[in-house]
Amino acid sequence: MSFPWAEQYTPKHPVMQWVDEKLPLPRLVYNAVGAGYPVPRNLNYFWNFGVLAGLALVIQIVTGVIMAMHYGANDLVAFGTVEQTMRDVNAGWLMRYAHANGASFFFIVVYLHIFRGLYFGSYKAPREMVWLLGLVIFLLMMATAFMGYVLPWGQMSYWGAKVITGLFGAIPVVGEPIQTWLLGGFAPGNASLNRFFSLHFLLPFVIAGVIILHIWALHIPGSSNPTGVEVKGPQDTVPFHPYYTAKDGFGAGVFLIAFSILLFFAPNFLGHPDNYIEANPLSTPAHIVPEWYFWPFYAILRAFTVDFFFIPAKLLGVLAMFASILLLFFLPWLDTSPVRSGRYRPMFRKFWWILLADVAVLGYCGVAPAAEPFVMISQIAAAYYFAHFLIILPLISRFEKPLPLPGSITEAVLAKYGKTDGESAAVPAE
Amino acid sequence: MASVEQIDGTGPSGEDGVRRRDFINIAAVSFAGVGAVAVVLPLIDQMNPSADVLALASTEVDLSAIQPGQAIKTTFRSQPLFVRQLTPKEIAEADKVDPSSLRDPQTLEERTVDGKKQWLVTMGVCTHLGCVPLGAGEGENRGEFGGYFCPCHGSSYDTAARIRKGPAPKNLEVPKYSFTSDTAILVG
Numbered sequence: 001m002s003f004p005w006a007e008q009y010t011p012k013h014p015v016m017q018w019v020d021e022k023l024p025l026p027r028l029v030y031n032a033v034g035a036g037y038p039v040p041r042n043l044n045y046f047w048n049f050g051v052l053a054g055l056a057l058v059i060q061i062v063t064g065v066i067m068a069m070h071y072g073a074n075d076l077v078a079f080g081t082v083e084q085t086m087r088d089v090n091a092g093w094l095m096r097y098a099h100a101n102g103a104s105f106f107f108i109v110v111y112l113h114i115f116r117g118l119y120f121g122s123y124k125a126p127r128e129m130v131w132l133l134g135l136v137i138f139l140l141m142m143a144t145a146f147m148g149y150v151l152p153w154g155q156m157s158y159w160g161a162k163v164i165t166g167l168f169g170a171i172p173v174v175g176e177p178i179q180t181w182l183l184g185g186f187a188p189g190n191a192s193l194n195r196f197f198s199l200h201f202l203l204p205f206v207i208a209g210v211i212i213l214h215i216w217a218l219h220i221p222g223s224s225n226p227t228g229v230e231v232k233g234p235q236d237t238v239p240f241h242p243y244y245t246a247k248d249g250f251g252a253g254v255f256l257i258a259f260s261i262l263l264f265f266a267p268n269f270l271g272h273p274d275n276y277i278e279a280n281p282l283s284t285p286a287h288i289v290p291e292w293y294f295w296p297f298y299a300i301l302r303a304f305t306v307d308f309f310f311i312p313a314k315l316l317g318v319l320a321m322f323a324s325i326l327l328l329f330f331l332p333w334l335d336t337s338p339v340r341s342g343r344y345r346p347m348f349r350k351f352w353w354i355l356l357a358d359v360a361v362l363g364y365c366g367v368a369p370a371a372e373p374f375v376m377i378s379q380i381a382a383a384y385y386f387a388h389f390l391i392i393l394p395l396i397s398r399f400e401k402p403l404p405l406p407g408s409i410t411e412a413v414l415a416k417y418g419k420t421d422g423e424s425a426a427v428p429a430e
Numbered sequence: 431m432a433s434v435e436q437i438d439g440t441g442p443s444g445e446d447g448v449r450r451r452d453f454i455n456i457a458a459v460s461f462a463g464v465g466a467v468a469v470v471l472p473l474i475d476q477m478n479p480s481a482d483v484l485a486l487a488s489t490e491v492d493l494s495a496i497q498p499g500q501a502i503k504t505t506f507r508s509q510p511l512f513v514r515q516l517t518p519k520e521i522a523e524a525d526k527v528d529p530s531s532l533r534d535p536q537t538l539e540e541r542t543v544d545g546k547k548q549w550l551v552t553m554g555v556c557t558h559l560g561c562v563p564l565g566a567g568e569g570e571n572r573g574e575f576g577g578y579f580c581p582c583h584g585s586s587y588d589t590a591a592r593i594r595k596g597p598a599p600k601n602l603e604v605p606k607y608s609f610t611s612d613t614a615i616l617v618g
Binding site for chain 2: 369371
């Protein structure tokens, strides 16, 4: 599981020894996120985002459980109870704004975490399972975020629910029964609101469970690192505690400052004014857009405007949107290059930047009105997205000539700081 | 081992190599599997529309107050429903169009009940992204084809509520309905 040189848990206090005999939970924590987990010594700040995502989940669960204490899951009162939470409940405004903006920050850190993994090849053997479980977490997050957005029962909540469940209606034959089954009616209503509330409460704990599997799978080979070269010996690692608890603590501080700025100075910046109007099935908002973290996928959904043979455009869009995420499950086998890190893959690195720009363009098109030139731009960008994973990555894996890899993590670190005299040279404290 | 098997009650193998224990295994697992499926069914079915929702699955609409040229907006299955009495001019305009030139070819006859051509009953749900088109209310923009106009992405429907311009792929949906008397319909 861990490297043989990992520090051993040796409780000194008799009570801790007694606990260790009966239920070695402190030992588990020590070996998972304590001194007992050796981590490559060269991790940069992009390795903070896993812990930050965990922090974001904790913020969501704490504020969410509190929100649930003041919420009425019934279509007649839901909108009112959310407003009451904002206006009358002590610190209710803080809980709601923290929960709404916390969702955005959760997605920000998760997207950074994913693109970190894409750049440094963290999805490659032996860490495929870590990547796959991460994608499962991502899918669960999207479902949770969508259902949570419906709960305030504002106009965007209602019409968002209608459009998104309408996606299932595009499936031939069984689509409409599925849509009715999901909603518990022919349009979003009380039944839909209640089941979304129930699942919105449940899924975060499922996410927490999958996160445990994600970390478990990670700790079998150990963390990757910016060079992508595997750990070769004790000189390549430092204990997680105190080295990375401190580094992650610093990152958490920066994260919380950024979060607070948005939370206290622009809490509605990422929201839609329409959602402060109670849901009205007889009047549609002029412009239905999902939350920002769904924009790239929404653009892919809308990119299909013409039928292809017998497949209607709407169904194609739905299939493409789901495929854009399911595709990522095959990534460890599409990128066959043995070199992990983008640092030593000059071609791969360029295409990584293009992919990043492509997703940004898709995001921009997702919020733009469904008119030219955005339809054409999103078609090209969507096509490129699929081409990146299905054509470009397999090809560059085959033809690219990677740069020479460092002999070890320590060698890379010492080269960076101008030392060549082996492991006795400590990295200067900064 | 033979003696152990006898103690277990598994007995010796039959001629085809199948033991009594194999039969018991398959039978027990199958029985448990059928039981599991029987339990899952209600767990899934509870998510389907409940009886009170289904009770509202059909709507009766009184047409007596609707004058030619007027439309009302009501709800059917929690979604907007437009009921319009067409004027002779609007009927003529709709009949004038060659159906084969349309995106979703249909004649006014196909979209109305026999002999009640003036009654146009459609869902008020744009077939593009589900917005509610304008045109049913007094003084609302009815678009350049004089039917309905969707403000979201500019789909224009003609006097037979057929799509004529804009991104919507289909005509406004005509729900299943029947006349219960000369001045009342039952939708659904």
